[in-house]
Amino acid sequence: xxxxxxxxxxxxxxxxxxxxxxxxxxxxxxxxxxxxxxxxxxxxxxxxxxxxxxxxxxxxxxxxxxxxxxxxxxxxxxxxxxxxxxxxxxxxxxxxxxxxxxxxxxxxxxxxxxxxxxxxxxxxxxxxxxxxxxxxxxxxxxxxxxxxxxxxxxxxxxxxxxxxxxxxxxxxxxxxxxxxxxxxxxxxxxxxxxxxxxxxxxxxxxxxxxxxxxxxxxxxxxxxxxxxxxxxxxxxxxxxxxxxxxxxxxxxxxxxxxxxxxxxxxxxxxxxxxxxxxxxxxxxxxxxxxxxxxxxxxxxxxxxxxxxxxxxxxxxxxxxxxxxxxxxxxxxxxxxxxxxxxxxxxxxxxxxxxxxxxxxxxxxxxxxxxxxxxxxxxxxxxxxxxx
Amino acid sequence: xxxxxxxxxxxxxxxxxxxxxxxxxxxxxxxxxxxxxxxxxxxxxxxxxxxxxxxxxxxxxxxxxxxxxxxxxxxxxxxxxxxxxxxxxxxxxxxxxxxxxxxxxxxxxxxxxxxxxxxxxxxxxxxxxxxxxxxxxxxxxxxxxxxxxxxxxxxxxxxxxxxxxxxxxxxxx
Ligand SMILES: Cc1cc2nc3c(=O)[nH]c(=O)nc-3n(C[C@H](O)[C@H](O)[C@H](O)COP(=O)(O)O)c2cc1C
Ligand code: SF4
Ligand code: FES
Numbered sequence: 001x002x003x004x005x006x007x008x009x010x011x012x013x014x015x016x017x018x019x020x021x022x023x024x025x026x027x028x029x030x031x032x033x034x035x036x037x038x039x040x041x042x043x044x045x046x047x048x049x050x051x052x053x054x055x056x057x058x059x060x061x062x063x064x065x066x067x068x069x070x071x072x073x074x075x076x077x078x079x080x081x082x083x084x085x086x087x088x089x090x091x092x093x094x095x096x097x098x099x100x101x102x103x104x105x106x107x108x109x110x111x112x113x114x115x116x117x118x119x120x121x122x123x124x125x126x127x128x129x130x131x132x133x134x135x136x137x138x139x140x141x142x143x144x145x146x147x148x149x150x151x152x153x154x155x156x157x158x159x160x161x162x163x164x165x166x167x168x169x170x171x172x173x174x175x176x177x178x179x180x181x182x183x184x185x186x187x188x189x190x191x192x193x194x195x196x197x198x199x200x201x202x203x204x205x206x207x208x209x210x211x212x213x214x215x216x217x218x219x220x221x222x223x224x225x226x227x228x229x230x231x232x233x234x235x236x237x238x239x240x241x242x243x244x245x246x247x248x249x250x251x252x253x254x255x256x257x258x259x260x261x262x263x264x265x266x267x268x269x270x271x272x273x274x275x276x277x278x279x280x281x282x283x284x285x286x287x288x289x290x291x292x293x294x295x296x297x298x299x300x301x302x303x304x305x306x307x308x309x310x311x312x313x314x315x316x317x318x319x320x321x322x323x324x325x326x327x328x329x330x331x332x333x334x335x336x337x338x339x340x341x342x343x344x345x346x347x348x349x350x351x352x353x354x355x356x357x358x359x360x361x362x363x364x365x366x367x368x369x370x371x372x373x374x375x376x377x378x379x380x381x382x383x384x385x386x387x
Numbered sequence: 388x389x390x391x392x393x394x395x396x397x398x399x400x401x402x403x404x405x406x407x408x409x410x411x412x413x414x415x416x417x418x419x420x421x422x423x424x425x426x427x428x429x430x431x432x433x434x435x436x437x438x439x440x441x442x443x444x445x446x447x448x449x450x451x452x453x454x455x456x457x458x459x460x461x462x463x464x465x466x467x468x469x470x471x472x473x474x475x476x477x478x479x480x481x482x483x484x485x486x487x488x489x490x491x492x493x494x495x496x497x498x499x500x501x502x503x504x505x506x507x508x509x510x511x512x513x514x515x516x517x518x519x520x521x522x523x524x525x526x527x528x529x530x531x532x533x534x535x536x537x538x539x540x541x542x543x544x545x546x547x548x549x550x551x552x553x554x555x556x557x558x559x560x
Contacts (some may be wrong), residue, residue, distance in 0.1 A: 068472045071513040106456045107512050109525040146419060149455035151510060165414030167453040183412065226474040226515035233516050263473075289474055289515070303473045307510055313453075 001236045002220055003080045003196055009127070011083075011199035015090045016133055020050065023094045027198060029206035031218035036062055036154075036191030037261065037285030038360075039217075042198065045188050048178040050095040052186035057097035059088050059140075060163075060182065060189045063104045064147055064154035067262035068307060069287035072222040073192040075234045077104075077111050080196060081118040085142055087195025089132065090202055092140040095188060100142035103159050106149045115144055151311040155359050156189040158313070169313045170359035191285070193222055214240035217278035221286060225250045227259075228292030243282070244273040252290040257297065257375070262287035263304040264364035267297070269375040298380050301372040302330045308365040319362025322353040326369050336383035343381075347373060397435050399424075404439040414440060414450060418457055426502075427461040455509075463498045465543045468509035468522040469531075475511075475518035479532075483519050486533035490540055504543070 015023050028043035049057060061084060065073040076084060088100045104112060119142055122128045130139045145163055152158050153168035160182050162168040181187020197219065201209045213219045217239035223246070226232045230251030237246065243260070247253050258268045260277060261284040268275065268282065275281050291300065305327045314320045329346040332338035350366030357363045372380065403420055407413035417436055421428050428451050437444040451457045469475075469484055488494055491504050498505040514520035517529035521539075528539055 065513055066511065068511040069474060069515050070511070071515055074513045105513075106454075107509065107522065110527060145415075147454075148415060148419060148457055149509075150453065162415065163412065165411045165450065167450055224515065226518070227477060259473075295477070299476075300473060303471075303476055307472060310510060 001079075001222075001234075002200060003076070003083055003236075006083070006200050006203050008082060009086070011202035012086050012089055012093075012127070012133065014202040015093045016135055016138075020094050020096065023090065023202070024050070026206055027094070027201060030201045030209040031206075031213075031216075032194070032197055032201060032209070033217065033279060034191055035193035035197065035221060035285065037067070037264070037283070039279040039283055042190065042194055045178060045190070046091060046094045048176075049097075049186050049188040052179050054186045056099065056183075056185045057095055058182045058185055058187040059091045059095070059097045059100040060156075060159070060187055061088055061100070061102040061142075061192055061195060062154060062156065062159060062189050063102050063108070063192050064151075064159060065105055065108070065192070066151035066154050066311075067264060067285055067287050068304070069226055069259065069262045069289040070224045070285060071226075072224045072234050072286050074108060074111070076192050076196055076222070077108070077115065081115055082122070083196045083199050084192055085119065085122055085128070085195075087198045088142060089127065089140055090198050091188060091190065091195065093138070095186070097188075098139050098141075100140060101163065101182070102142060102144045103147060103153075103163060104144055105147045105154075109146065112144060112146070119144070151307075152313050152359070152361050155361065158359070159189060160187065167313070169315050170361075172358070193286070212238040214276070214278050214280070216280045221284075223277075223284075223286045223288050225252075225288045225290070227288075227290035228252060228255065228295065229290045240276045240278045242274050242276050243268055246277065246288065247273065247290065250288075250290070252292075254293055255290045256293050256295065257291045259287070259289040259291070259300070259368070260284045262289070263307050263368065264360065265367070267300070267368050267371040267375070269371075296379075297372045297376045298330060298334055301369050302327065302334070304368045305330060305365070308361060312361060312365075316356075316358040316362060318353045318356040319358070319365060322349055322357075322362070323365050325349055326366060330369070333380050334383060334385075336385070338381075340381075343373060393431065396429075396432060400432060400435045401439060404436070409440060411440065411442065414442075414447070418447075418451060422457050425461075426464065427458045430459070461498070461502065463503050463505035465503060465523055466505045466507060467539075468507045468512075469495075470510070470512045470514070470518065470520045471508045472511035472515075474515040475520055478518035478530075480519040482533045483521070483531050483536060486536040490536055504540070 024043050032042045033039040128141050132138045150168045153162045155170045157171035158168040177187040210218045221239050223235045260282045309323045312319050350370045353366045354363050403417050407416045433447040434444050437447045495506050512520045514529050519531045520529050
């Protein structure tokens with residue numbers, strides 16, 4: 001993995017050797033986009049947080065990793081925790097923050113002791129705390145906060161609600177966290193992996209980062225690969241790689257479909273395996289689930305819908321009411337008694353959910369249903385296996 | 388609940404509120420600690436916490452009910468959470484589930500009468516390359532097979548009776 005090749009501390013040293021504006025410029029030149037899934041330009045988010053008025057600013061690391069099929073953040077936190085904290089410290093330099101928070105999902109509680117130990121060592125080595133690395137007035141420290149079992153808390157405004165001791169219900173945006181974030185203060189929320197890449201970029205330069213990837217999706221990304229393949233695990237690969245190339249890498253050449261981006265992502269059928277995995281084509285936070293020739297795609301769609309129904313915060317109608325209707329539809333298809341007319345109705349309901357839901361959960365909940373209905377009609381219509 | 392027990396819980400909660408701060412943003416910390424120590428957050432505990440933080444008990448309840456790792460009803464000393472999401476499903480989680488039910492004599496969502504085990508579903512645990520996966524309290528087990536279930540439960544039973552569980556919680560006396 002690239003992260004293993006970076007000299008510890010080189011990124012922070014480089015950040016402290018230049019004015020904050022240059023740190024931002026370097027990240028900007030690299031084209032780094034958020035590794036959590038949405039792909040928002042990291043330099044722009046940091047610049048807005050830097051410009052936002054307020055003397056108490058926060059850097060938050062989103063370690064809620066709840067997207068089905070994603071586990072690369074767990075691996076980064078386990079093997080490269082120092083890099084994540086170094087990246088958060090670089091963000092603090094860039095935006096002028098003194099406080100950092102890692103929001104760690106409850107399911108990863110077993111990582112907490114390790115993270116606290118690494119933080120303590122960084123404090124002892126003057127990499128956190130007051131006058132960091134001997135720079136007068138540069139104070140920054142990081143706390144770990146635990147989640148309590150909720151996927152939607154990975155959405156950045158829900159995450160902030162949760163940190164404030166509330167139910168994890170997404171807020172209306174705007175205002176954005178960069179202006180009104182944690183306790184009303186300017187806040188940048190970034191994915192675990194985004195911070196680690198920021199370190200690499202400061203250490204090795206923007207051109208080094210850009211040498212791989214595509215024009216709009218620069219650099220490498222970590223992929224979490226699971227399902228029907230011979231070599232599941234975490235892969236460090238350039239963005240823009242085609243689904244077919246990725247499958248060859250992981251030993252899943254005979255797949256009939258691949259889920260890119262988790263339950264919130266897209267289900268890519270075999271005929272589209274030449275498409276590229278990149279923000280401009282098939283975007284992803286890194287979850288790749290391979291479905292072999294024998295898999296029942298209806299079972300896949302059902303599993304994802306059950307996930308969304310279980311995790312919806314219930315705040316808005318399209319998501320709360322829509323997802324159970326789609327699940328009913330899947331059960332009808334399974335029994336073999338869904339008419340084409342009704343299926344079309346369900347598809348337009350799915351499209352309404354995509355448009356009218358308040359947050360990404362409801363907006364993406366119908367996507368696998370829609371792509372399975374679109375791409376696997378022969379497999380799902382006219383079933384006779386039911387009761 | 389006996390009066391002395393109530394008083395003891397009240398003092399304990401007051402101490403937690405002092406430790407984490409009398410702010411709304413301390414609420415989750417406090418609730419997580421109560422859950423860890425008492426295996427649930429009782430109505431009475433919610434009321435006391437609300438009083439101490441000067442918020443309405445309904446607000447505390449609405450937070451507790453939102454999060455799947457916070458419970459109003461007493462959970463077992465060992466909470467087993469089996470992942471039901473897609474890759475673990477494809478890796479055979481149904482068989483593991485059945486064997487867990489067989490060996491514990493309870494269904495998902497239930498707690499054994501002796502209060503030792505609760506059985507629950509979880510969504511993706513971030514172990515998808517090594518499914519089926521389950522959590523026993525904070526500890527993760529991967530590539531679980533029906534055959535391995537017995538050993539996992541035995542390991543818990545052996546921890547029971549000594550002074551600390553696998554994640555360092557004090558046992559009830
Ligand atoms: C339902 C939902 C769940 C999310 N879960 C996560 C998550 O677990 N981790 C994450 O980094 N981003 C998650 N996001 C995206 C965040 O809202 C946010 O875009 C991200 O943390 C920004 O970081 P980045 O720009 O570095 O990618 C989620 C979004 C939604 C709508
Ligand atoms: S879309 Fe779903 S999860 Fe998002 S705010 Fe609405 S109800 Fe909550
Ligand atoms: S699907 Fe079970 S751990 Fe991810």
